[in-house]
Amino acid sequence: xxxxxxxxxxxxxxxxxxxxxxxxxxxxxxxxxxxxxxxxxxxxxxxxxxxxxxxxxxxxxxxxxxxxxxxxxxxxxxxxxxxxxxxxxxxxxxxxxxxxxxxxxxxxxxxxxxxxxxxxxxxxxxxxxxxxxxxxxxxxxxxxxxxxxxxxxxxxxxxxxxxxxxxxxxxxxxxxxxxxxxxxxxxxxxxxxxxxxxxxxxxxxxxxxxxxxxxxxxxxxxxxxxxxxxxxxxxxxx
Numbered sequence: 522x523x524x525x526x527x528x529x530x531x532x533x534x535x536x537x538x539x540x541x542x543x544x545x546x547x548x549x550x551x552x553x554x555x556x557x558x559x560x561x562x563x564x565x566x567x568x569x570x571x572x573x574x575x576x577x578x579x580x581x582x583x584x585x586x587x588x589x590x591x592x593x594x595x596x597x598x599x600x601x602x603x604x605x606x607x608x609x610x611x612x613x614x615x616x617x618x619x620x621x622x623x624x625x626x627x628x629x630x631x632x633x634x635x636x637x638x639x640x641x642x643x644x645x646x647x648x649x650x651x652x653x654x655x656x657x658x659x660x661x662x663x664x665x666x667x668x669x670x671x672x673x674x675x676x677x678x679x680x681x682x683x684x685x686x687x688x689x690x691x692x693x694x695x696x697x698x699x700x701x702x703x704x705x706x707x708x709x710x711x712x713x714x715x716x717x718x719x720x721x722x723x724x725x726x727x728x729x730x731x732x733x734x735x736x737x738x739x740x741x742x743x744x745x746x747x748x749x750x751x752x753x754x755x756x757x758x759x
């Protein structure tokens with residue numbers, strides 16, 4: 522009887538493991554909840570972001586024990602600029618001068634195409650990714666007296682580890698280096714020339730050196746889902 526129970530338990534574990542194995546799926550959708558550590562040269566404060574991606578497995582590297590995927594990525598954030606990285610504004614009242622640091626909340630979008638290469642081991646999957654696209658900064662309409670935005674090219678590299686909860690649902694932990702090309706920090710300065718303080722030069726700390734190609738590090742928890750999965754055991758979340 523004991524042997525029968527042990528055999529039944531082992532069979533059950535094997536079936537569950539097989540059901541949740543990380544095998545390359547045809548199409549996977551992921552939703553991202555993450556945090557961005559901006560390059561100090563951007564003038565941005567660190568903050569959260571939301572995102573979504575989709576990956577289609579090509580099956581080109583299946584004979585090598587790997588899977589190659591292509592897809593898209595999109596993120597959205599509402600970061601705030603650091604007030605001490607831009608000129609303060611001055612207001613004179615008789616013999617009194619008031620200085621104020623100015624910050625603004627912007628909308629930051631990144632979007633593009635990406636490729637992934639992954640290796641599976643049971644319920645775990647290790648993968649790397651690389652992609653290219655664009656980023657768009659939309660500035661505060663009240664502080665800039667108009668609807669202004671700036672768009673330039675973007676590159677990204679990263680990787681992560683995935684865990685299959687079931688054949689349709691999974692979790693990933695992912696990190697990316699998102700590189701902004703032709704970044705112009707002056708576009709984030711909402712002040713106008715006649716309001717800037719040019720007399721009390723030590724009123725605020727010196728701004729950090731600007732970067733035209735800043736590297737911004739993103740870390741995210743990703744919820745994966747295989748839509749219209751059907752009933753096969755060959756397709757599970759990435």
